[in-house]
Amino acid sequence: MSTAENSPAVRPPRPRSKRGDAGSADDVLDQLRRRISSHVLPPGSRIQETELAREFDISRARVREVLGALEQRGLIERIPNRGAVVMRLEPKEVFEIFDVREVLEGLCIRRATINAPDGAWDGLLETFGEPMRAAIEEGGIEQYLDGLDELRRVVIQWADNTHAANFLDVIFDKARVIAQRVTLLPGRAEAGRRMHQEMLQCMARRDADAAERLKREIIRSAREWLERYRHFVL
Structure with missing residues (x-):
């Protein structure tokens, strides 16, 4: 998710390539x-x-x-x-991840809204528009999940906060597992699409307060859906 520089104090070390191995x-x-x-x-x-x-x-x-x-x-x-x-995700860990994401992703949305140039969000507004709505209505959630991945990538780029990016990178793999399970719940993908579209409209207007508030609401909403259906998802 992150395009920022590695921070050894935060991010787990990556294995180094070894001469003689065909794959990296x-x-x-x-x-x-x-x-x-x-x-x-x-x-x-x-x-x-x-x-x-x-x-x-x-x-x-x-x-x-x-x-x-x-x-x-x-x-x-x-x-x-x-x-x-x-590993299996325990419920306590899952909800702790939601708490951390609400703070860090809200911060990144705020900084990205402030830092990005005019027009930076036009492509994502189109991504979360009618074609995605139609795809979700037909039962496909892959387009929505791909859109979320692209949104995170662009937000991290414009937020320009190395420490927040590194912390989010550490938990992103687990967060994506959770997101896939929540997104499969009836009605969740379309609800999430609408909320993200509204958030992107605020970002395009450079309304950082509203954009951050909406991002926090999106994550809290996903947590509420998960709590409601936890016996079917976790």
């Missing part, structure tokens, strides 16, 4: 992060070192470094005699 360790890490956050690798899935080494054509030592980076992000746990297993 950073690429392997990013691919595994996406698989976990998109539920291609759901909670409880086992991750085999030998299979990863074969798939990505990298050494077992490099695989272990990648798994160590995933473990530091809280995405997997390594269990003696079982190997690496994708």
